[in-house]
């Protein structure tokens with residue numbers, strides 16, 4: 001999970017680059033009155049999908065703990081042909097949102113590619129992100145709104161979205177997760193949850209363990225963050241373009257041994273295949289807020305290397321050792337595709353190896369493991385050649401399941 005932290009920080013890196021612009025436009029101002037309009041037509045469909053010539057529908061899903069999440073559906077190819085393949089649910093990573101899957105050109109971005117290949121595409125937005133800030137009784141101004149970590153994403157957001165797509169389509173779905181979107185899926189599958197509604201899962205930059213994170217910047221960040229967790233917890237919302245986060249990043253970059261000349265790469269690894277002329281578009285939309293509590297949980301994981309529920313500091317389990325999500329319990333016959341990169345600082349190859357050891361009894365015809373030596377963390381979603389490297393093999397895997 002240090003990985004996730006790193007991912008977050010990477011995002012922050014972008015933020016630093018964009019901090020001036022963000023401050024001017026107040027992208028992250030929190031305004032309780034804004035929530036309703038989020039659910040209207042000015043959503044991701046209108047801004048990111050329809051301009052590319054695709055049909056798109058906005059949906060909302062309410063979790064059992066009251067969060068109102070926005071979900072986009074792309075039911076047709078650009079040609080207008082209705083999907084004739086199963087639904088696919090896309091789940092973004094930490095401090096990202098659905099726009100993650102829509103940022104490059106349509107022939108390079110996974111959501112468009114899947115739609116053009118006949119899949120019924122559904123895209124999730126995690127609680128706290130720009131288009132998922134509604135709640136049945138709280139607003140983001142309420143401290144209680146931010147009382148969650150990724151355990152709640154496992155317990156509430158993920159099941160709500162999977163159930164919704166399953167109910168709307170009457171079909172089992174394929175799942176695609178990136179980074180934190182893999183962690184919450186692994187955690188659910190290890191409890192044998194959701195597997196009856198999911199045909200297969202493709203997990204990009206898989207994160208189930210965080211002990212080996214190879215990014216020096218990420219390690220520094222995790223340490224700095226934990227050392228001052230009370231201060232951070234007081235902030236509730238971890239707003240990547242906020243003053244406190246920008247200051248944290250500046251401090252990290254001043255420490256000896258840290259090189260922040262390319263923050264994205266410093267945190268996520270030397271990405272081979274990003275299109276640097278898309279950086280501005282990325283910065284217009286990402287990074288997104290998360291709960292400070294979630295960040296601290298992830299930093300703790302990075303330190304300890306275990307995929308446990310949140311630590312004693314914040315524990316509400318009333319037991320000394322928090323429960324562990326045990327990856328050996330993932331059902332052996334559940335179809336899994338894992339795609340990881342040799343240069344990924346967050347989904348470190350040694351951590352992936354621990355995961356592969358955990359699932360060594362998985363049925364060999366139900367497990368596809370893809371290794372790309374030159375890929376780092378962001379290449380899996382933003383790489384200009386990700387279609388050939390990752391998405392084409394992913395669709396071949398879906399066809400078999």
Ligand SMILES: *[C@@H]1O[C@H](CO)[C@@H](O)[C@H](O)[C@H]1NC(C)=O
Pocket residue numbers: 259260261262
């Ligand atoms: C920092 O990284 C950049 C590019 O990655 C490199 O050109 C520069 O020499 C590095 N600086 C230090 C002090 O290592």
Ligand SMILES: *[C@@H]1O[C@H](CO)[C@@H](O)[C@H](O)[C@H]1NC(C)=O
Pocket residue numbers: 275276277278384
């Ligand atoms: C990179 O992005 C620019 C601007 O959107 C685009 O014109 C160019 O074709 C892209 N390059 C590649 C290799 O996709």
Ligand SMILES: *[C@@H]1O[C@H](CO)[C@@H](O)[C@H](O)[C@H]1NC(C)=O
Pocket residue numbers: 027037038042130131284285286
């Ligand atoms: C948040 O959503 C509003 C529309 O409701 C949009 O204008 C704004 O650009 C979005 N900001 C980010 C950072 O995604």
Ligand SMILES: *[C@@H]1O[C@H](CO)[C@@H](O)[C@H](O)[C@H]1NC(C)=O
Pocket residue numbers: 324326327328329
């Ligand atoms: C995970 O489960 C396996 C098999 O049930 C068990 O052998 C192992 O000790 C467990 N690991 C942890 C960390 O609890």
